[in-house]
Amino acid sequence: MAGPLDGKVAIVTGGGRGIGRALALGLGAAGAKVVVNDLGTSLQGESDGANPAEDVAAEIIAAGGQAVADNNSVSDPDGAEAMVKCAVGNFGRLDTVLNNAGIVRDGLFHKMSFDNFDSVTKVHLYGSYNVSRAAATVFREQESGSYVHFTSTAGLIGNLGQANYSSAKAGIAGLSRSIAIDMKRFGIRSNCIAPFALTRMVTSVPTGDTPEFAEKRKHMTAEKLVPMSVFLASDDASDVTGQVFAVRGNEIFVMSQPRPIRGLHRANGWTHDDIRDVFMPSVKNDLTPFETTMDVFFWDAI
DSSP: OOOOOOOEEEEEEEESHHHHHHHHHHHHHHEEEEEEEEOOTTTOBBOOOOOOHHHHHHHHHHHOOOOOEEEEOTTTTHHHHHHHHHHHHSSOOOOOEEEEEEOOOOOOGOOOOOOHHHHIIIIIIHHHHHHHHHHHHHHHHHEEEEEEEEHHHHHHHHOBHHHHHHHHHHHHHHHHHHHHHHHGGTTTEEEEEEOOOOOOGGGGGGOOOEEEHHHHHOOOOOGGGGHHHHHHHHHGGGTSSSSSEEEETEEEEEEEOOOOOOOOOTTTTHHHIIIIIIHHHGGGGOOOOGGGGGIIIIIIII
């Protein structure tokens, strides 16, 4: 039986562990030929001597699929170019890029160093740009291609102790929307997934100790992200672009796009007092209470 990605070639960055591993194996099972990219680093981006990309590629091959390992860094533009050449050189084409690679260096904002902000941004945001830009030339020549970027509710909503990670993930959502606009005329699509999966990447996030949560977290696995990722990479999503989807266990959400909620016009312009006495009372009920953003959407809602 043909899979939804038969004949497709995919790059999965950060494909050696966690979400990336599940994505690479899932795309392989759906028929894609997969370039599994992973440096084999710790969560903080430091070398740990492992080669998980080779292991995952071997798993795909053992299951009857086709895959190669790639150890280039997404934060290096030349490495991203080499990654795309690896796909085309081994499989003759490239159809989809899943920008999943990432590291974390969490810390409260007033204690965050430049290095920790810079390194996380380079892997997440610059990494997504580098690989996407390298693939864009191939996609344009083919007049087809699909980007699936991995943003986060930390970027869309915010999160404690993750100013670097949140900023990079918010940037990825903006990058995806701009790619969708620029590349639409070439038949190229760009979408985001905001994943909920309790992998090693979220070991620093408090998880609670109630029996109810322990039961629910069993369903928040990386494998739950595979169907949406496969769909967005497939031709069945040919009319879907510029969107952000959140996947949480057995739930899929369409996230709202940044748009004005309410506006007021004054012919003579605004003064400080006008804003205090007219504008703010008019929009008060439209403001999102700050304390009910991330906590309610993530922990209380599950």
